[in-house]
Amino acid sequence: MSDPIKIRAVHAADVTTVRVLMPHPMESGNRKDASGVLRPAHFITDVRITCDNVTVLEAAFGPAVSKDPNLSFKFRGGRSGSVIRVVWSDNKGATQRAEAVVAA
Amino acid sequence: MQRRLMLKLGGVLATLVTSGVVTQAEALAAVARTGFDSKTLDGALAALGSRPAASDQVLLNTLEVSEDGAATPVGVLSKLPDTTEIHVLVEKNPTPLAVSFHIPAGTVPEVNFRLKMAESSRVMAVVRAQGKLYALSRQTAVVMGSCGG
Numbered sequence: 001m002s003d004p005i006k007i008r009a010v011h012a013a014d015v016t017t018v019r020v021l022m023p024h025p026m027e028s029g030n031r032k033d034a035s036g037v038l039r040p041a042h043f044i045t046d047v048r049i050t051c052d053n054v055t056v057l058e059a060a061f062g063p064a065v066s067k068d069p070n071l072s073f074k075f076r077g078g079r080s081g082s083v084i085r086v087v088w089s090d091n092k093g094a095t096q097r098a099e100a101v102v103a104a
Numbered sequence: 105m106q107r108r109l110m111l112k113l114g115g116v117l118a119t120l121v122t123s124g125v126v127t128q129a130e131a132l133a134a135v136a137r138t139g140f141d142s143k144t145l146d147g148a149l150a151a152l153g154s155r156p157a158a159s160d161q162v163l164l165n166t167l168e169v170s171e172d173g174a175a176t177p178v179g180v181l182s183k184l185p186d187t188t189e190i191h192v193l194v195e196k197n198p199t200p201l202a203v204s205f206h207i208p209a210g211t212v213p214e215v216n217f218r219l220k221m222a223e224s225s226r227v228m229a230v231v232r233a234q235g236k237l238y239a240l241s242r243q244t245a246v247v248m249g250s251c252g253g
Contacts, residue, residue: 015212028220030198046135056211060135064194064202066175066218075211 005098009084016078016102018049018056020071020086028063044069047088051078051102080104139191139201145228148193148201149237156230156239159184164229166244170221174250179216184233187213196225220250 003023010017022044029041047059047069056075078084080102087097139151149155165179180190188207193200197220207213213231221227224245231238 026220028198045137055208057208057215058135058206059215060137060140060204062140062199062202064197064199064220066220070217072216073211073214077210 002096005086005096007084007086007098007100009100009102011078011080011102011104015074015076017074018084022069022088024068026065026067042092044088044090050085052082078102135204135206140199142201143199145193145195145200152191152230152237154237156237159238159240162229162231162238162240164240164242166227166242169245171247173221173246173248175218176221178219180229182213182231182233184231184238187231187233189232190215191230193228194219194221194225196223221246223249
């Protein structure tokens with residue numbers, strides 16, 4: 001179980017800025033441990049971010065996205081008080097989600 | 105024995121629900137994973153569609169020299185109208201296509217994140233706008249490479 005997703009969302013001048021941190025090992029499958037054994041790939045494959053249940057960003061990640069992926073982007077149409085939801089799923093079938101309220 | 109297993113599974117499920125883990129259905133993959141398996145830049149580009157046209161309306165913000173290949177900051181901004189997709193490729197990584205974004209209407213076609221770079225490489229931002237692909241590349245030197253790719 002990964003640490004919780006962190007979301008910061010602020011609305012100003014008609015634009016909502018979202019910053020997301022998703023704790024995850026993001027193992028590429030190309031690295032070896034101390035005894036020379038390949039560490040199996042374990043990385044986030046899909047991310048969906050919604051604002052009040054409307055999709056505002058979708059992403060497909062490969063294993064080259066850095067450990068503990070962070071992501072920032074902006075969208076129009078949100079407001080202070082809107083609910084941002086982030087859901088990810090990884091190559092092992094695990095999923096995690098978090099929600100945050102947009103601040104003014 | 106079976107009953108005990110059921111109880112155990114029930115406990116695990118309850119834990120998953122309370123800790124915010126969601127059903128697979130809710131996190132359904134929506135962005136096609138086209139090109140992620142390609143081992144070459146050309147292969148990945150072919151998977152995305154046509155060969156992208158070079159465009160100075162695609163802005164790619166990377167470091168000229170990245171001290172840490174495990175976390176190189178990358179920012180992409182498209183000034184092209186009706187941008188619906190942003191992809192970033194690292195030519196020298198084992199699988200060049202690193203990430204694909206779908207940009208719904210209303211979302212600013214700008215994303216910032218960090219990538220692993222196995223070694224110094226050309227980084228390419230590819231955007232789809234009005235159905236066509238446009239790209240801009242920059243060279244990034246990596247001081248300490250990530251074996252991650």
